[in-house]
Amino acid sequence: MANVLFTNVRILDATGAAPYPGEVLVQGNRISRVARGARALPTGGVTTVDGGGATLMPGLVEAHTHFSWNDQPGLSEIQRMPTEEHILWCAHIAKRYLDMGWTSCMGAATAKPRLDVVIRNAIESGQIPGPRYLAASQEITVPGGLGDETLPHLPYPEFSFGAIVNGPEEMRKTVRMFLKYGVDTVKLNLSGEYIAGIPAEFTPMTDEEIAVAVKEAHVRGKRVSAHARSAESVKQCVRHGIEIIYHASFADEEALDMLEARKDHHFVAPGIAWLINTSFHAAEWGITPDAAKAMGYHRELEVACETLKKMHRRGIRILPGGDYGFAWIKHGTNAKDLEYFVSYLGFTPMEALRSATFLGGQIMLRGSELGQVKEGYLADLLLVDGDPLANLAVLQDPKRILGIMKDGVFHKDPQGRAARGRWSLPAA
Amino acid sequence: MTSVLFTNVRIIDGTGTAPYAGEALVQGNRIARVARGTRSLPTTGVTVIDGAGATLMPGMVEAHTHFSWNDAAGLSDLQRLPLEEHVLWSANVAKRYLEAGWTSCVGAACAKPRLDVVTRNAINQGLIPGPRYLAGSQEITVAGGLGDETLPHLPFPELSFGVLVSGAEEMRKAVRMFLKYGVDHVKLNLSGDNFTPTSPAGTTWMSDEEVAIAVREAHMRGKRVAAHARSCESVKQCVRHGIEIIYHASFTDEEALDMLEANRDRHFVAPGIGILIAMLDHAAPWGITRQKAVEMGYEVELAAAVESLKKMHKRGIRVLPGGDYGFAFTPHGENARDLEYFVKYVGMTPMEALLSATRHGGEIMMKGGELGQLKDGYLADLILVDGDPLANLGILRDPSRLLAVMKDGVFYKEPEIRSAQSRWGRSVA
Numbered sequence A: 001m002a003n004v005l006f007t008n009v010r011i012l013d014a015t016g017a018a019p020y021p022g023e024v025l026v027q028g029n030r031i032s033r034v035a036r037g038a039r040a041l042p043t044g045g046v047t048t049v050d051g052g053g054a055t056l057m058p059g060l061v062e063a064h065t066h067f068s069w070n071d072q073p074g075l076s077e078i079q080r081m082p083t084e085e086h087i088l089w090c091a092h093i094a095k096r097y098l099d100m101g102w103t104s105c106m107g108a109a110t111a112k113p114r115l116d117v118v119i120r121n122a123i124e125s126g127q128i129p130g131p132r133y134l135a136a137s138q139e140i141t142v143p144g145g146l147g148d149e150t151l152p153h154l155p156y157p158e159f160s161f162g163a164i165v166n167g168p169e170e171m172r173k174t175v176r177m178f179l180k181y182g183v184d185t186v187k188l189n190l191s192g193e194y195i196a197g198i199p200a201e202f203t204p205m206t207d208e209e210i211a212v213a214v215k216e217a218h219v220r221g222k223r224v225s226a227h228a229r230s231a232e233s234v235k236q237c238v239r240h241g242i243e244i245i246y247h248a249s250f251a252d253e254e255a256l257d258m259l260e261a262r263k264d265h266h267f268v269a270p271g272i273a274w275l276i277n278t279s280f281h282a283a284e285w286g287i288t289p290d291a292a293k294a295m296g297y298h299r300e301l302e303v304a305c306e307t308l309k310k311m312h313r314r315g316i317r318i319l320p321g322g323d324y325g326f327a328w329i330k331h332g333t334n335a336k337d338l339e340y341f342v343s344y345l346g347f348t349p350m351e352a353l354r355s356a357t358f359l360g361g362q363i364m365l366r367g368s369e370l371g372q373v374k375e376g377y378l379a380d381l382l383l384v385d386g387d388p389l390a391n392l393a394v395l396q397d398p399k400r401i402l403g404i405m406k407d408g409v410f411h412k413d414p415q416g417r418a419a420r421g422r423w424s425l426p427a428a
Numbered sequence B: 001m002t003s004v005l006f007t008n009v010r011i012i013d014g015t016g017t018a019p020y021a022g023e024a025l026v027q028g029n030r031i032a033r034v035a036r037g038t039r040s041l042p043t044t045g046v047t048v049i050d051g052a053g054a055t056l057m058p059g060m061v062e063a064h065t066h067f068s069w070n071d072a073a074g075l076s077d078l079q080r081l082p083l084e085e086h087v088l089w090s091a092n093v094a095k096r097y098l099e100a101g102w103t104s105c106v107g108a109a110c111a112k113p114r115l116d117v118v119t120r121n122a123i124n125q126g127l128i129p130g131p132r133y134l135a136g137s138q139e140i141t142v143a144g145g146l147g148d149e150t151l152p153h154l155p156f157p158e159l160s161f162g163v164l165v166s167g168a169e170e171m172r173k174a175v176r177m178f179l180k181y182g183v184d185h186v187k188l189n190l191s192g193d194n195f196t197p198t199s200p201a202g203t204t205w206m207s208d209e210e211v212a213i214a215v216r217e218a219h220m221r222g223k224r225v226a227a228h229a230r231s232c233e234s235v236k237q238c239v240r241h242g243i244e245i246i247y248h249a250s251f252t253d254e255e256a257l258d259m260l261e262a263n264r265d266r267h268f269v270a271p272g273i274g275i276l277i278a279m280l281d282h283a284a285p286w287g288i289t290r291q292k293a294v295e296m297g298y299e300v301e302l303a304a305a306v307e308s309l310k311k312m313h314k315r316g317i318r319v320l321p322g323g324d325y326g327f328a329f330t331p332h333g334e335n336a337r338d339l340e341y342f343v344k345y346v347g348m349t350p351m352e353a354l355l356s357a358t359r360h361g362g363e364i365m366m367k368g369g370e371l372g373q374l375k376d377g378y379l380a381d382l383i384l385v386d387g388d389p390l391a392n393l394g395i396l397r398d399p400s401r402l403l404a405v406m407k408d409g410v411f412y413k414e415p416e417i418r419s420a421q422s423r424w425g426r427s428v429a
Helices: A083-099 A115-124 A167-181 A207-219 A231-240 A253-261 A272-280 A289-295 A297-313 A336-345 A349-356 A358-363 A392-396 B076-080 B083-099 B115-124 B168-181 B208-220 B232-241 B254-262 B273-281 B290-296 B298-314 B337-344 B350-357 B359-364 B393-397
Strands: A004-011 A020-027 A030-036 A047-050 A055-058 A060-065 A102-107 A132-134 A136-141 A162-164 A185-189 A223-228 A244-247 A267-269 A381-384 A401-406 A409-412 B003-011 B020-027 B030-036 B046-050 B055-058 B060-065 B102-107 B132-134 B136-141 B162-164 B185-189 B224-229 B245-248 B268-270 B382-385 B402-407 B410-413
Touching: A004 A381, A055 A358, A060 A267, A060 A358, A083 A102, A083 A115, A083 A401, A083 A409, A083 B083, A083 B115, A102 A358, A102 A401, A115 A132, A115 B083, A136 A167, A167 A185, A167 A207, A185 A207, A207 A223, A207 A231, A223 A231, A231 A253, A253 A297, A267 A358, A272 A289, A272 A297, A272 A336, A289 A297, A297 A336, A336 A349, A336 A392, A349 A358, A349 A392, B003 B382, B055 B359, B060 B268, B060 B359, B083 B102, B083 B115, B083 B402, B083 B410, B102 B359, B102 B402, B115 B132, B136 B168, B168 B185, B168 B208, B185 B208, B208 B224, B208 B232, B224 B232, B232 B254, B254 B298, B268 B359, B273 B290, B273 B298, B273 B337, B290 B298, B337 B350, B337 B393, B350 B359, B350 B393
Parallel strands: A004 A047, A004 A055, A060 A102, A102 A132, A136 A162, A136 A185, A185 A223, A223 A244, A244 A267, B003 B046, B003 B055, B060 B102, B102 B132, B136 B162, B136 B185, B185 B224, B224 B245, B245 B268
Antiparallel strands: A004 A020, A020 A030, A055 A381, A381 A401, A401 A409, B003 B020, B020 B030, B055 B382, B382 B402, B402 B410
């Protein structure tokens, strides 16, 4: 593995410090030196990348990723895709995330039992390109809950992107199956979802079922994540120690107090893009703003914004990503979340960036070695043309992402810059 | 799509003509012009590749490809791979064929029902890189025949890489299922195989009624049939029933050869000779010593196959390379071994061996008028080879000698160094 020196870059190190001009040396798969100013680090025997003043920052972390969602307008479309096509789709999408600067992703649920695990393994073995990935189970749900797509005359489990359980013993069996397959997290659907005709504030899973799921996962050192929009489901998450809370739109004061008291234990990834775009940008696919309002999305968005602002003020960790992979929020456009965090939730641009990097390292279980540009940290880095703090939208434009490095290896070599040495430029 | 001019290349055009110094211009996905000599084609607005004397020839065609075979030493390993991993494996292997200069492949059977079809579709959609591909079905077989891997206490169909049928109506149902999935041809296992001692190569397993209905259902929909046919009787079944693609054909008699010769424009023979040689000479690290291979019958079969193939070649029956790569002792990507074997064992000239992989290849891909030769108007599937394959066919197995691979007018492997050079001006560096 060649050593790479990024020179003439503006370093956004995600520690919270203001960006500064400097240099970063990558040796093997780690950042070995970070220095302020120019000509501070040795250039002998290294490939020098002259950033030309571009921003060097940590790779982005997506906290709520569904590789197997297939950019279609509905939930039933997901299960119309046969397994063979589905795994190739997931491989394709994994690459798309890395292409867009997401060097780590948290699987939030997979549509068929083993898609996430197989993709994670294929990435780790080098068979396919993709981000660091933590693999999830299917969404475990109860009859009539989100994820149950069976019909009265078509009661076949394969119709559902969720795995349906009844009672603690079925839950145990299902959780153990996913743990056997090798998931990193088990996903539970604790609340409803308007688009599936189930109110977001509906909380259909019993504490007995949840307790068994969490116990089985924790016994094997694995984490649990939950689809939890209702106030009660958020409280269930805290009561049962479910580490990763998705959505949390309707968390009330009691829920917020509980979360705040355990804020080092939990992550919240609201998937705010889903609410915004389903409310206002899905008309092309038949969901007009009026239809979305009738479903309840306008109200949920309004409540969720207030809830998340309060969480942010209380220091609860909120992370970007979530539910990209539908026709109106396609895979790869996930960096919109950072803009939404600023415009809808009152984050500063720096806070938004740190939620995708510094907090991202933590949700990946690598808080002390991932998500910041620091000596000894894993070399997951982006070279960005422009200043994301001045304009977060540059992170949505592949042309502005000049270089993408994961684990010390360029997935995207900075074009034009890579071959240039510091002291000599080619005659051209 | 930009136009590409290959200049300063030695052209083996796949027509049988001796190689000549020349140029070839690719426009879009086709070869627009082929010319002898230098500086005869216009260079304006085209990317010029100076081949510096390297050989430009048609991309090779593999006539008997199993993307889903997983480079393991045995057959049961095939079904230990779960579906998801198997799809990714097949995609990965497809890429390896293209990297190795095989720009077209005929799927000879896949290990799970839809692997071939899905891989072909993904290649055609541009989702994954791979050669032109004709998708096979699973191997359709009968109880106890090659492809039946079930055990008395484990009677589960998923244990077998083949599909088991009993009788004409079950055959019809199985064939229709594969046709529904979108295969380009249906594969039947008519004979046994020495790899499976209880159904050796000289034995014949499928009834004419079953074969007839399979062929009828496939032909009704304009699809072809391929057969695993090592025994003499199974080769005759192929001719009688009009099975276009005959795999192996080790054991033949004069009647079988006469039948084949009389229908030689209809049939292709892809013997897969590499596996016979590999079992005898290369399988010892995996526990199959030469002694064991001889006991399994491979020495007898190789001797018979060599005689059969020599006779077929003399009679003008089309013999094509490829076959049963994808085992530990015949790993995917080594397929060009077959060309050397055709010279060494079957008595082909090196040029004949190359033609079998190119001109005949275009024919088995059902694109004989536009694929497999380097001619004006033909599809631009080309490889640029460092050296002279006619002097040393072995270089076709060496990735470092394969300077460029172009499929359908697009470089999959772009010539390094040369790509930036134009004929009239070189970069200052």
